[in-house]
Amino acid sequence: MKYCGIDLHSNNCLIVVIDDHDKVLLEQRVQNDLAGILKLLCPYRCELGWVVVEATYNWYWLVDGLIDAGYEVKLANPSAIKKYDGLKHRGDQADARYLAHLLRLGILPTGAVLPKELRAIRDLARKRMQLVRNRTLHILAVENITAREYGSRISSNQVKQLGVEQIDAMALYDDVKYALKANVAIVKALSEQIEVVEKRIHEQVASRSEYRLLNSVPGIGRTLAPVILLETGPIERFKEVGNFASYARCVNSEYTSNGKKKGKGNMKNGNKYLAWAFVEAANIARRYDDQARRFYERKKAKTNGVVATKALAHKLARACYHILKEGKPFDGARCFA
Numbered sequence: 001m002k003y004c005g006i007d008l009h010s011n012n013c014l015i016v017v018i019d020d021h022d023k024v025l026l027e028q029r030v031q032n033d034l035a036g037i038l039k040l041l042c043p044y045r046c047e048l049g050w051v052v053v054e055a056t057y058n059w060y061w062l063v064d065g066l067i068d069a070g071y072e073v074k075l076a077n078p079s080a081i082k083k084y085d086g087l088k089h090r091g092d093q094a095d096a097r098y099l100a101h102l103l104r105l106g107i108l109p110t111g112a113v114l115p116k117e118l119r120a121i122r123d124l125a126r127k128r129m130q131l132v133r134n135r136t137l138h139i140l141a142v143e144n145i146t147a148r149e150y151g152s153r154i155s156s157n158q159v160k161q162l163g164v165e166q167i168d169a170m171a172l173y174d175d176v177k178y179a180l181k182a183n184v185a186i187v188k189a190l191s192e193q194i195e196v197v198e199k200r201i202h203e204q205v206a207s208r209s210e211y212r213l214l215n216s217v218p219g220i221g222r223t224l225a226p227v228i229l230l231e232t233g234p235i236e237r238f239k240e241v242g243n244f245a246s247y248a249r250c251v252n253s254e255y256t257s258n259g260k261k262k263g264k265g266n267m268k269n270g271n272k273y274l275a276w277a278f279v280e281a282a283n284i285a286r287r288y289d290d291q292a293r294r295f296y297e298r299k300k301a302k303t304n305g306v307v308a309t310k311a312l313a314h315k316l317a318r319a320c321y322h323i324l325k326e327g328k329p330f331d332g333a334r335c336f337a
Contacts, residue, residue, distance in 0.1 A: 002044050004051040005100030006037075007092045008059060013037070016096035017044050018104065027093060034065040041071070052076050052103045054095075055111050063113055073113065076102075080109035080269050114233050121204045122230035126273065128197045129227075135190040138183045145180055160187060201226050209327070216329040217319060218292050219285030227277045228320060235324040244321040249275035250314040274317075282312035291336045 002025065007014040015037065017026035026044070030036050041048065052074045053063055059075065066073045076099055083090070083098065102108040114122065139159045147153040149172055162184045167177050205211045205226045214225040238244040245251050249270040285292035292312060299308035319335045322328075 001049045002047045003049055003100045003104045004041065004044070005096040005098070005103065006051065006053045006062070007096040007099070008032075008054055008056050008062060009092075010058065013062070014092040014096045015040060016093070016100050017041075017048070018097065018100045020104065022097075022101055022104070024097065027096075029092070032062070034061065037062070038065070038069055045071075050074055050103055052099045052108060054078055054099060060119070064116060067113075074103065074108060075111040075113050077109040077111045077269070112233055112237055118230070118233060121201065122233075124197060125201055125226050125230050128194060128201065129273070131190050131194050131197065135187055135194065138186045138190070142180060142183045142187070145176065145183075149176065159184070160191065198223075205229060210324055213323050213327065213329055214320060217281070217285075217316060217323065218289035218330070218332075219281035219283070219316065220320075221284075224277050224281050227273060228281075231271055231273045231277070232320075232324065235321065238321065241318050241321045245314055245317045247271055247274065248278055248313075248317045250278060250310065250317045275313075278313040278317045278320075279309060281316050282309050285316065286312060289332075291332045295336050 001020055003018050005016045005018075007016075010032075012029055012031050014029045015026065016024060018024055026040070028040060030040060041051070048071065050072045051066055053059055053066070054076045055078060063073050063075060081098075081102070099108070136156075139156050142159045142162070143153040143156070162180070164181060164184075167180050167184065170177065170180075172180075202222065208229070210229050211225055214220050214228055215222075220228065232244070235244075238247065242251070247270050249272070282292075282296075286296040286309070287293070292315075295315065296308050296312050299311045303311075315335055319330060322334075323330060
């Protein structure tokens with residue numbers, strides 16, 4: 001059996017093929033050209049068990065191309081791979097060999113390769129989040145300008161309603177008005193695109209039963225339900241509820257020895273978008289749901305607001321797992337028993 005590790009970069013990749021004894025049979029750097037990569041792997045195809053590709057920002061074309069060509073592909077999770085710190089020499093060759101080595105041993109930390117169509121709508125939901133963050137940046141800029149000039153800032157809703165005429169009527173220097181108009185124009189353009197993207201996302205997920213089930217959870221609605229649904233993917237890939245809660249970064253990350261805390265574990269291992277979604281859901285739920293509020297207040301009395309919010313987020317994450325797994329709507333008595 002042969003094993004292949006690919007260390008992928010922006011314009012090239014290093015390909016390594018090893019055998020059952022870690023002997024290097026192929027080690028070559030090639031340009032990011034799918035046809036060239038397939039040609040290079042062709043002599044080993046019959047004996048090649050798996051191909052592992054590191055989950056860099058640009059892995060879609062390579063993984064999809066290898067799968068379409070009939071190869072079994074695993075996606076390595078770089079945040080979960082720990083290398084020996086005492087190495088004096090480390091480079092692309094060592095990285096590719098190490099990926100193949102972990103693959104051969106069967107201990108490679110992997111990520112999920114979601115179907116193309118699911119990845120596309122998931123990435124659109126991430127694009128919406130990017131647009132919202134950018135809009136918030138320009139809204140805060142307008143608020144800060146008004147705070148500097150008048151001693152008090154206007155609200156975000158007032159910023160969204162500002163027009164050229166209102167800005168021209170302000171008792172400000174012309175250069176300050178130009179700055180305000182630039183920010184307001186970008187806010188309006190981003191708001192239009194956010195509305196278009198949200199409409200498309202809703203069209204894609206509204207008919208799914210999982211979407212309707214997630215909407216039954218306190219704090220989760222039209223905005224957060226698509227994020228949770230799309231970032232989770234097939235719920236069957238999580239064996240237990242604890243695996244899902246860990247993936248959503250809703251559990252503690254720490255390193256202990258002899259009963260004493262020695263530091264923190266791998267806090268980046270998990271999905272940052274799910275982590276954000278469940279914290280947002282917790283903040284909304286504690287304001288509008290009585291059971292969630294009582295749970296939050298009990299936790300807050302023993303710890304603090306931040307820990308209580310994370311505890312509530314953990315509760316909601318576990319509830320979402322069972323909802324998606326069992327196909328049943330939210331049960332407050334079961335969640336907060």
